[in-house]
Amino acid sequence: MDTAHSPRPQQSTTPATRHRRKVATAAALASAVEWYDYFVFGIAAALVLGDLYFPAGSPSAGVLAAFATFAVGFLARPVGGVIAGHLGDKRGRKPMLVVALTLMGLATTGIGLLPTYETIGIAAPVLLVLLRVAQGVAVGAQWGGAMLLATEYAPEGKRGVYGSVVQLGVPIGVVSANTVFLVAGAATSETAFTAWGWRVPFLIGLFVLGLAWYIHRRVEETPEFRAAEQALVEKEREEKSSPLRTILRDHLGTVLLAGGSFAVNTATFYILITGVLDYTTRELGMRRGPVLAVSLCVSLTQLVLIPAAAALSDRVGRIRVYALGAAGIALWAVPLFLLIDTGSLLWLAVGTFVASCFLSIMYGPQAALFAELFTPEMRYTGASLGYQIAAVFGGGLAPFVMVLLLEATGTSMAVSAYIVGLAVVALVSIKVLAGRSPVR
Numbered sequence: 001m002d003t004a005h006s007p008r009p010q011q012s013t014t015p016a017t018r019h020r021r022k023v024a025t026a027a028a029l030a031s032a033v034e035w036y037d038y039f040v041f042g043i044a045a046a047l048v049l050g051d052l053y054f055p056a057g058s059p060s061a062g063v064l065a066a067f068a069t070f071a072v073g074f075l076a077r078p079v080g081g082v083i084a085g086h087l088g089d090k091r092g093r094k095p096m097l098v099v100a101l102t103l104m105g106l107a108t109t110g111i112g113l114l115p116t117y118e119t120i121g122i123a124a125p126v127l128l129v130l131l132r133v134a135q136g137v138a139v140g141a142q143w144g145g146a147m148l149l150a151t152e153y154a155p156e157g158k159r160g161v162y163g164s165v166v167q168l169g170v171p172i173g174v175v176s177a178n179t180v181f182l183v184a185g186a187a188t189s190e191t192a193f194t195a196w197g198w199r200v201p202f203l204i205g206l207f208v209l210g211l212a213w214y215i216h217r218r219v220e221e222t223p224e225f226r227a228a229e230q231a232l233v234e235k236e237r238e239e240k241s242s243p244l245r246t247i248l249r250d251h252l253g254t255v256l257l258a259g260g261s262f263a264v265n266t267a268t269f270y271i272l273i274t275g276v277l278d279y280t281t282r283e284l285g286m287r288r289g290p291v292l293a294v295s296l297c298v299s300l301t302q303l304v305l306i307p308a309a310a311a312l313s314d315r316v317g318r319i320r321v322y323a324l325g326a327a328g329i330a331l332w333a334v335p336l337f338l339l340i341d342t343g344s345l346l347w348l349a350v351g352t353f354v355a356s357c358f359l360s361i362m363y364g365p366q367a368a369l370f371a372e373l374f375t376p377e378m379r380y381t382g383a384s385l386g387y388q389i390a391a392v393f394g395g396g397l398a399p400f401v402m403v404l405l406l407e408a409t410g411t412s413m414a415v416s417a418y419i420v421g422l423a424v425v426a427l428v429s430i431k432v433l434a435g436r437s438p439v440r
Contacts, residue, residue, distance in 0.1 A: 024165050026215050027149040030097055031169025032176070034142045037108040037205040038073070038135055039177040042274040042399070045070045046281075047181075047288065048198045052116045053125045063278055067400040069129055070274065073136035074392045080140025081388035085381030086244040094215065096380070097145030101212035104138035105205055107131045112202025140391075144384035147367045152376070157314055163367030164310030170363070171302035174273055177201060178296040185289060247374075247381050254373055258386025260429035261322070263394030264329055264422035265362045270395040271415065272298075272352055272359075275402040276340060283406070284343045294349045301353065302360045309364025318369040319434045325362030326430060330423030332358060337412040373433070394422065 041049075045066040054065035084096040110131045117124040146166045154162035180201040188197035247255060273295055280286040313321040332355055339351035374382035398418075405414040 023153045024150050024162055026211075027097075027146040028165040028168055028172075029211055030101055030142065030149075030215060031146045031166045032172040033169075033205070033208040033211055034101060034104050034139055034146075035169045035173030036176045037104050037173075037202075037208060038139050039173050039273065040108070040180070040201040040205070041073065041111065041132060041135065042070055042270065043177055043181050043277065043292075044198055044201070046274050046278040046399075048194055049128070052118075052194070053128050055117055063282070064400065064403055065125075067274070067278075067403060069125070069132050071397055071400050072129055073132045073139070074395055074397070076133040076136030077140030077391050078385065078388040080137035080142075081144065081384035082244065082381070083137075084141030085144055085384040089378055089380045094145070094149065096141055097149065098212050098215055100138045100141035100145060101208050101215070103134055104142065105208035105212065107134035107138060108202050108205030108208070110134075112199045112205070140384065140388050143387055144380045147371065147383065148380055151368055151371045159371070160310040160312075160314040160318065160365050160368040161307060163371065164307045164364050166367055167306050167310070167363050168303060170269075171299040171306065174299040175296050175303075178292050178299070180204060182289060182292050182296070185292075244381050246378050247385065251374065251378070251382055254433070255382055255385045256389065257429045257433050258370055258373060258383075259389030259393070261326070261426050261433060262362070262366060262387065262390035264326060264419065264426040265359055265366075266390050266395035267398040267422050268329055268333075268355060268419055269359055270398045271402055271419070272355060275399040275415075276348075276352065278399070278403070279406065279412070280340065280343075280348065284341070286343060286345070286348075290345050291348070294345060294352065298349065298352050298356045302356055302363075305357060305360035306364040309361045310368065311364075313365030313368065318365040318372070319430060321365050322362055322369060323427065323430045323434075325358045325360070326423055326426040328358030328361065329355070330420050330427070333416040333419040333423070334413065336419075337416050341412055 046063070049069070050063045050066040053069075080100065084100060087096055108131075111128065114127055114131065115124055143166075146169070147163060150166050151159050151163045181198075184197045184200045185193055277288075277291055277295065280291050281288050309321055309325070336351045336355050339347040342348075370383040370386055371379055373386070401418060402415050405418060406412065408414070
């Protein structure tokens with residue numbers, strides 16, 4: 001980098017504490033509203049979308065169709081991750097985050113306004129799938145931008161804590177989505193909820209557009225991107241390279257290992273918030289409201305556990321904390337469903353709470369861990385790809401696979417075995433990453 005550009009990165013690398021906090025808050029809000037919009041689809045898929053958009057001969061077939069549409073959003077997430085990662089490493093973190101938020105707000109509102117199969121026929125499920133694809137592209141693009149806004153502004157020794165504020169968007173999104181559905185269900189009759197009440201959570205997603213405008217106007221680009229920007233331009237001029245090409249050529253193994261390490265977390269998470277909601281209400285005969293309330297309360301505990309795990313990783317190392325969470329998920333997979341199968345609300349709460357603790361232990365340090373696997377000029381691309389690969393093969397398919405396993409075997413232990421298998425993949429991936437990466 002020539003001397004004419006040297007003062008700019010040097011000044012940017014020590015942002016004021018107040019500005020750091022403003023950026024971290026904006027990143028956390030962006031993550032929370034994005035995940036809220038994404039999660040309302042999963043809850044609606046478990047409760048109403050099967051009957052409204054995929055009329056079929058059996059309730060199971062309708063739920064499978066709705067969960068398949070839920071999974072389509074995950075298949076689109078790597079597309080968003082690749083596009084936003086490539087452009088985010090070349091043009092900046094902030095612009096891609098703003099585009100992702102805008103796309104999510106429009107897609108979620110569109111679902112809330114979409115006529116049902118009874119009104120417009122086959123066009124209804126087709127449009128639903130397309131809007132779900134748009135949601136997937138948006139959330140695939142969002143995570144890397146929000147995560148890097150937070151971690152690249154973090155002071156020395158606090159990258160884990162700053163990264164965790166973005167991770168908190170997930171439980172905040174779950175709590176918000178469950179709360180809105182609970183209120184909508186309580187304020188309407190069963191008939192009214194099916195007719196229009198379920199649309200309210202989607203229409204609230206329109207407010208994300210205001211946040212996108214705020215970030216566009218008030219948040220500055222990250223200091224690490226500014227420092228890497230000129231170096232990247234020079235490298236591209238000399239080598240005709242790009243962040244995406246560099247990742248695929250030299251770091252694909254790290255991306256795949258990152259995805260393998262996280263798939264069990266995202267799979268177990270979506271099993272808990274969507275698969276278990278369907279299983280307990282449809283198969284075990286439990287009431288929707290109390291089950292949603294349990295999910296809400298369990299998610300609230302993550303607001304404490306995620307930053308605590310992240311702070312611990314700043315002191316003892318990312319890999320140690322991350323591996324502890326993966327091992328815990330493996331050990332708890334069988335007790336989890338033994339407790340759920342009792343049909344008791346208390347044991348459902350105990351089972352999902354313990355599972356949620358292990359998920360939080362993994363999720364807290366994950367943003368900082370993935371950021372540290374890659375250098376700044378390729379970080380958006382590499383971290384996003386690793387995360388979204390896990391989302392496709394873990395979270396997107398998990399509720400669908402759960403219903404298939406339950407139908408095929410008649411026992412929830414098949415779902416436990418599925419979780420244990422993914423946990424083994426995670427532990428092997430973590431072991432290899434620890435031996436080849438610079439992370440602690």
